[in-house]
Amino acid sequence: MNLASLIAELHRLRDSALEAIGAAPDAASLDELRVDYLGKKGRLTAILRGIGDLPPADKPAVGAVANEVRDEVERALAERGRLLRAAALAARLEAEAVDVTTPGRTIGRGSLHPIVETSRRIAEIFGQFGFVVYEGPEIEDDVTNFQMLNIPPDHPARDLWDTLYVDVEGHLLRTHTSPGQIRVMREAAPPIRALLPGRCYRYEAIDASHASEFFQVEGLMIDEGTTMADLRGLLDQFAHAMFGAHRPTRFRPGYYPFTEPSVAFDVRCVVCNGRGCPACSRTGWMTILGAGMVHPVVLRYGGLDPERFQGFAFGMGVERIANLRHAVGDLRLYMDNDLRFLEQFR
Ligand code: PHE
Secondary structure, eight states, rough: OHHHHHHHHHHHHHHHHHHHHHHSSSHHHHHHHHHHSSSSSSSSHHGGGGGSSGGGGGHHHHHHHHHHHHHHHHHHHHHHHHHHHHHHHHHHHHHHHOOOTSOOOOOOOOOOOOHHHHHHHHHHHEEEEEEEEOOOOOOOEEHHHHHTTTTTTTGGGGGGGGGOOOOSSEEESSSSHHHHHHHHHHHOOSSSEEEEEOOOOOOOOOTTBSSSSSEEEEEEEEETTTTTHHHHHHHHHHHHHOOOOOOOOEEEEEETTTTTEEEEEEOTTTTTSSSSOOGGGTTTTTEEEEEEEEOOOHHHHHOOTTOEEEEEEEEEEEEHHOOOOOOOOOHHHHHHHHHHHHHHGG
């Protein structure tokens, strides 16, 4: 091997290395090329083995060219490496790009249960007359649920409330919200205007109009000189706000042990407007609540002097009101948790 052909071979090696490097697709193939060309057992070393055959004067010239070639190949490797890294980064940035201006996914919005919504509407209407919401316990004692409401243990009126008793002596699941009257009277001084919404329980055979679990809203007003006329006026305002401004209303005689006199409060049937239909049993009227003047015995149990204070109370079934507002015919629907029903109230 002479000097010229050795140098020519070095240049060929350089050219083929640069071409291969320029075409290398990734870092791994670059590594392979480095080993193949510049490694201990690589092509450059192989060529340089031929130096031994050269006259000593020629050796430095080959050495200089070999160094140049090595440098050039190394620069090319480094350059290609940078390029590949930059391209990989750009590709990754593009692949992982997040458009921060994209609007977020909306969360499905829930809605109030029709019973909660109706209770709030009732509270809102009475709120305009100064009634404040107060909540009593669902587990009541027998004395507050019955006795202090003028329903002694042997009173036949107890038959009206088929009671669910709990395992604690003298306690039960309240059968109505009326025991809240006693609690409010004992806690607050007149003038009292309280609204008591809540869940009540009775031992019932369940059907479209009977549930063992249901909601009531109780109202209580106590002051000096409160009369039946105040009750009538207030309930008229309520009926008009709830069922329409010109809806006729009426009082009918009723009976509750804790009010005297007692009444049932009717509104003109919201289905047939008084013509008579199955919804109102062809009477043209619908009873929406029971009410009356608070019995003196109850006032006394509440710690108030009946000679000085008078008041009225009323109690309505929330399901009943919700049925009329939303034309629902079966109160079991309120407890079924069926979204096909509940989603209609959004
Ligand atoms: N507590 C009675 C019931 O459950 C309703 C009522 C409340 C009547 C207040 C008169 C006064 O049926």
